[in-house]
Amino acid sequence: MRQRKIAAMSxxxxxxxxxxxxxxxxxxETLRVRVDNLxxxxxxxxxxxxxxxxxxxxxxxxxxxxxxxxxxxxxxxLSLGGTYCGREAMGLLWSMRxxxxxxxxxxxxxxxxxxxxxxxISVFAGHVDRDFDGRPPLARELVERWYxxxxxxRVEVEDRGVRGTLFIPSGPGxxxxxxxxxxxxxxxxxxxxxxxxxHGYVSLALEYFAPGELASTDLEFQYFETAFDLVRRHPxxxxxxxxxxxxxxxxxxxxxxxxxxxxxxxxxxxxxxxxHFFPRDxxxxxxxxxxxxxxxxxxxxDQQNLIWRDLGLPVSGDLSRKADVRRINCPxxxxxxxxxxxxxxxxxxxxxxxxxxxxxxxxxxTRLEYPDTGHLIEPPYSPxxxxxxxxxxxxxxxxxxxxxxxxxxxxxxxEDSWHKILAFLQRHLYSAPRPKARM
Amino acid sequence: MGVCNFRNTKHTGxxxxxxxxxxxxxxxxSFTDKSDTHPQISSDVEIIFFKILIYSKHLEQAIAGxxxxxxxxxxIMFRTRVAVFWHFIGKHLTPHVGLRRELYWSxxxxxxxxxxxxxxxxxxxxxxxxGLVDEQIGIKADFLPPRxxxxxxxxxxxxxxxxxxxxGHYNTSADGTVEVTRDHSVGGSYxxxxxxxxxxxxxxxxxxxxxxxxRMRNVKIPLIVNISLSEGHVSPREPESGRLAVATAExxxxxxxxxxxxxxxxxxxxxxxLPPGPGxxxxxxxxxxxxxxxxxxxxxxxASRGFASFSVAYMEHKDLxxxxxxxxxxxxxxxxxxxxxxxxxxxGDRIGIIGLSYGVYLGLRMATSPDLNPSCLVCINGxxxxxxxxxxVFCKPKTSESxxxxxxxxxxxxxxxxxxxxxxxxxxxxxxxxxxxxCPTMYxxxxxxxNSPSTENSNLIEDVLKAAGKSHLYTRLSxxxxxxxxxxxxxxxxxxxxxxxxxxxxxxxxxxxxxxxxxxxEDSWKKMLHFLDTNLRA
Numbered sequence: 001m002r003q004r005k006i007a008a009m010s011x012x013x014x015x016x017x018x019x020x021x022x023x024x025x026x027x028x029e030t031l032r033v034r035v036d037n038l039x040x041x042x043x044x045x046x047x048x049x050x051x052x053x054x055x056x057x058x059x060x061x062x063x064x065x066x067x068x069x070x071x072x073x074x075x076x077x078l079s080l081g082g083t084y085c086g087r088e089a090m091g092l093l094w095s096m097r098x099x100x101x102x103x104x105x106x107x108x109x110x111x112x113x114x115x116x117x118x119x120x121i122s123v124f125a126g127h128v129d130r131d132f133d134g135r136p137p138l139a140r141e142l143v144e145r146w147y148x149x150x151x152x153x154r155v156e157v158e159d160r161g162v163r164g165t166l167f168i169p170s171g172p173g174x175x176x177x178x179x180x181x182x183x184x185x186x187x188x189x190x191x192x193x194x195x196x197x198x199h200g201y202v203s204l205a206l207e208y209f210a211p212g213e214l215a216s217t218d219l220e221f222q223y224f225e226t227a228f229d230l231v232r233r234h235p236x237x238x239x240x241x242x243x244x245x246x247x248x249x250x251x252x253x254x255x256x257x258x259x260x261x262x263x264x265x266x267x268x269x270x271x272x273x274x275x276h277f278f279p280r281d282x283x284x285x286x287x288x289x290x291x292x293x294x295x296x297x298x299x300x301x302d303q304q305n306l307i308w309r310d311l312g313l314p315v316s317g318d319l320s321r322k323a324d325v326r327r328i329n330c331p332x333x334x335x336x337x338x339x340x341x342x343x344x345x346x347x348x349x350x351x352x353x354x355x356x357x358x359x360x361x362x363x364x365x366t367r368l369e370y371p372d373t374g375h376l377i378e379p380p381y382s383p384x385x386x387x388x389x390x391x392x393x394x395x396x397x398x399x400x401x402x403x404x405x406x407x408x409x410x411x412x413x414x415e416d417s418w419h420k421i422l423a424f425l426q427r428h429l430y431s432a433p434r435p436k437a438r439m
Numbered sequence: 440m441g442v443c444n445f446r447n448t449k450h451t452g453x454x455x456x457x458x459x460x461x462x463x464x465x466x467x468x469s470f471t472d473k474s475d476t477h478p479q480i481s482s483d484v485e486i487i488f489f490k491i492l493i494y495s496k497h498l499e500q501a502i503a504g505x506x507x508x509x510x511x512x513x514x515i516m517f518r519t520r521v522a523v524f525w526h527f528i529g530k531h532l533t534p535h536v537g538l539r540r541e542l543y544w545s546x547x548x549x550x551x552x553x554x555x556x557x558x559x560x561x562x563x564x565x566x567x568x569x570g571l572v573d574e575q576i577g578i579k580a581d582f583l584p585p586r587x588x589x590x591x592x593x594x595x596x597x598x599x600x601x602x603x604x605x606x607g608h609y610n611t612s613a614d615g616t617v618e619v620t621r622d623h624s625v626g627g628s629y630x631x632x633x634x635x636x637x638x639x640x641x642x643x644x645x646x647x648x649x650x651x652x653x654r655m656r657n658v659k660i661p662l663i664v665n666i667s668l669s670e671g672h673v674s675p676r677e678p679e680s681g682r683l684a685v686a687t688a689e690x691x692x693x694x695x696x697x698x699x700x701x702x703x704x705x706x707x708x709x710x711x712x713l714p715p716g717p718g719x720x721x722x723x724x725x726x727x728x729x730x731x732x733x734x735x736x737x738x739x740x741x742a743s744r745g746f747a748s749f750s751v752a753y754m755e756h757k758d759l760x761x762x763x764x765x766x767x768x769x770x771x772x773x774x775x776x777x778x779x780x781x782x783x784x785x786x787g788d789r790i791g792i793i794g795l796s797y798g799v800y801l802g803l804r805m806a807t808s809p810d811l812n813p814s815c816l817v818c819i820n821g822x823x824x825x826x827x828x829x830x831x832v833f834c835k836p837k838t839s840e841s842x843x844x845x846x847x848x849x850x851x852x853x854x855x856x857x858x859x860x861x862x863x864x865x866x867x868x869x870x871x872x873x874x875x876x877x878c879p880t881m882y883x884x885x886x887x888x889x890n891s892p893s894t895e896n897s898n899l900i901e902d903v904l905k906a907a908g909k910s911h912l913y914t915r916l917s918x919x920x921x922x923x924x925x926x927x928x929x930x931x932x933x934x935x936x937x938x939x940x941x942x943x944x945x946x947x948x949x950x951x952x953x954x955x956x957x958x959x960x961e962d963s964w965k966k967m968l969h970f971l972d973t974n975l976r977a
Contacts, residue, residue, distance in 0.1 A: 014721070014786070014789070014976055014977075015718065015719060015720075017745065017976075018716070022567055022569075022570070023694050023695050023696075024567070024569035024570070024689075024691070024695065025567065025569070026568075037976075118695070120696075122716075136717055137716070137717060138717075139716045139717070140696070140715050140716035140717065141695075141696060141715050141716065142694075142695040142696025142715050143695060144569075144695045146569070149568045149687070150568050150569060150661075150663065150687040150688060150689045151568075151663075151665070151685070151686070151687025170665070170685050170686060170687040171563070171667070171682070171684045171685030171686070172679065172682045172683075172684075172685065175560070176560070200562060238560065241560075430560055430562065430582065431582060
């Protein structure tokens with residue numbers, strides 16, 4: 001029996017070799033995928049699969065043809081079909097979407113940052129579009145992608161009413177700090193803060209209301225000032241090098257703190273898909289969310305996704321409803337998508353620039369705007385979500401919001417903006433010496 | 440509560456119980472530090488202390504004053520309770536305490552930075568932060584003053600808690616950077632441009648137990664290495680207050696997706712590592728020396744490089760049911776080889792053998808046996824024959840009292856197989872029929888092997904093959920300054936280590952000088968992988 005088995009095997013060619021590097025990396029690092037030992041000019045499919053914490057399956061795949069030497073290199077070769085086309089070194093990650101048959105409106109967000117995301121990369125013979133589970137792959141590799149670098153410490157914070165999670169880079173420090181805020185979805189998402197700490201910033205992922213409670217929250221502006229102060233006074237933080245990082249509602253809070261707060265002086269601000277509304281004498285829930293006055297402006301697209309974009313238009317000239325951005329004294333980076341269907345962020349950015357120019361402060365402002373890019377500009381290589389489920393008010397039914405963006409352009413924007421964001425933070429929080437004016 | 444007592448009592452000497460002592464010292468400093476600079480620390484530590492007290496009654500007694508008052512050495516009961524204490528500390532407090540200890544010193548790091556007039560924040564990066572043990576890792580320091588002396592130091596704790604460390608003295612370039620791939624170490628554990636010096640030059644820190652050897656038992660977890668950047672040309676013993684930055688790296692013995700399978704089949708005891716994927720894979724049988732037991736880390740690394748690898752135990756393992764003699768060993772190895780051949784995910788005609796030390800002899804016997812046909816053979820510092828004494832060592836009964844008499848020693852008292860493995864001393868009939876070798880064979884030789892006469896043995900194999908017209912099968916890699924244990928690259932070198940502790944301590948002199956030995960590990964591993972690739976994959 002053994003002889004027969006050996007005879008059978010020695011006739012077959014050695015199996016293809018799939019090599020993926022690095023097998024353990026941070027989520028914003030690039031991945032090199034290649035296949036060798038294939039027959040020449042052979043059609044193959046490369047597939048990447050991930051099982052999320054919510055037990056949904058996500059996949060991406062590309063159709064390739066091996067070269068004369070029997071090799072495929074994702075970074076160099078063209079994908080002829082699948083979830084992405086063309087020469088896309090990271091296409092197997094950013095083009096991921098839920099497998100056919102999954103629940104709708106899903107969003108991929110890691111909750112536990114102490115473990116990696118696991119991706120299975122396989123190569124199949126032929127150009128395959130479906131039923132991947134029903135056929136055996138030629139080869140398979142497993143990849144770990146981490147949000148937290150080794151040595152990053154995670155500390156749960158509950159102090160003076162402020163709730164969140166603090167991530168501290170490895171080492172004695174002290175380090176520059178960041179207050180990191182997400183949007184109106186609520187809850188506590190730690191992954192971006194973990195990633196920022198992996199790049200050398202003490203980062204506080206702030207929780208400010210539970211999902212679905214925005215409409216009913218009684219959050220005050222002071223909460224954010226206290227949170228910033230908490231970061232600034234932390235022993236591992238350099239007090240004059242603390243910035244603010246926000247997306248959507250978080251960006252709005254960032255701009256408000258930078259312009260209107262007497263207590264808070266950020267060293268710089270990164271605002272993704274933000275607005276410059278300010279809850280002057282109003283609860284936060286009334287700002288930038290549908291309320292009784294403007295709910296009529298909500299539109300629906302052909303898939304019944306809600307478009308909130310028009311709620312913010314036209315941009316109000318009334319200074320009492322906006323943060324006075326003329327008073328900002330720190331570098332400000334605005335990152336927006338031109339296809340943002342949730343907020344008219346490009347129009348807001350134009351208004352912010354107008355106001356800052358009128359005060360002679362336009363040199364502090366940097367605007368990044370990306371075509372065909374939606375509202376949710378996340379760390380690079382994360383999948384693109386054009387429309388997802390959103391819990392706006394836990395008392396009402398769950399809605400699906402349209403965020404916008406076309407996958408390829410949006411993914412390019414995520415990759416490009418992240419590099420620019422890190423360079424911006426490094427310039428203003430790491431390498432900039434603090435000039436001490438002598439009066 | 441116990442907390443109040445703690446604040447008021449004297450701190451007696453805990454030098455014999457290192458970690459809890461240091462921890463308690465930090466906590467004590469936090470408690471008695473009445474300044475307002477760190478109000479955060481005291482209150483947080485108090486909360487944590489409370490939690491620990493709730494969790495353990497023993498802890499409460501320990502801290503409440505039983506061991507803090509009075510002089511004298513800590514008793515056995517104290518040590519036990521401290522062990523329990525430490526277990527809970529590890530579980531609940533360490534994440535916070537690590538921070539606190541560093542917070543305490545970070546205050547001083549800022550002071551130093553102010554003193555040097557630098558407003559820049561030095562940054563230390565390591566890439567990749569998570570890599571396999573045989574991968575290079577680039578370490579770079581940035582935002583330092585130009586032409587400034589700094590020290591890079593790497594430290595890690597083994598599974599047994601021993602501290603290993605290495606350091607290098609560097610001078611920053613004109614742009615205020617240090618890069619280990621570009622710059623030269625001018626002092627410390629290694630000299631010159633050595634990108635991986637911080638890893639291969641690691642030695643047990645002063646004060647650690649003597650005769651240590653790094654052998655990873657659990658290959659599923661990484662070694663965690665803390666690389667630090669310090670002011671000036673200092674030793675690792677300098678206080679942590681001089682630390683400017685730290686980067687942490689994980690060094691893994693297993694790639695993601697590699698499967699580890701316990702094999703207890705037909706009396707064969709071993710661990711099989713399979714690469715991820717359906718297969719079919721080329722495979723190697725991985726044999727170690729007379730240390731016995733099951734050594735898995737080379738197999739896990741080979742599986743991480745695409746080869747199914749079967750590490751087999753043949754002596755001194757609790758699951759071995761019979762004591763093997765040499766013909767028993769032949770039958771045993773044949774069974775092990777067939778386990779690989781019969782495995783559905785392994786390519787039956789692409790199986791090689793790797794042997795270190797006595798494993799070379801067993802490997803040669805398999806490769807010259809008419810029943811087996813391995814595709815290639817790798818020999819590392821081992822004999823081609825045996826004699827009565829060596830057989831006695833191999834076949835000795837397992838009981839530990841008689842253990843002692845069988846280990847051969849040299850005049851200095853070190854374990855040595857030098858005499859009994861010399862070709863001139865082979866017993867008739869024990870020499871392997873080298874002329875029957877039919878597969879490519881690579882011999883990796885450490886010229887400074889103080890444990891076995893590897894040069895003489897490799898010469899013998901070469902001569903016999905030449906006489907049989909089979910020189911084309913033989914490759915010898917000969918490394919001056921390398922010792923007996925040529926292992927996975929960038930792992931520390933042990934010139935000497937403890938072989939047995941009971942009933943009497945025996946040391947083994949392996950030989951080799953650290954720098955050339957490290958070069959041998961790096962070069963031979965690369966060449967061995969290429970050799971396996973050529974013979975098992977093409």
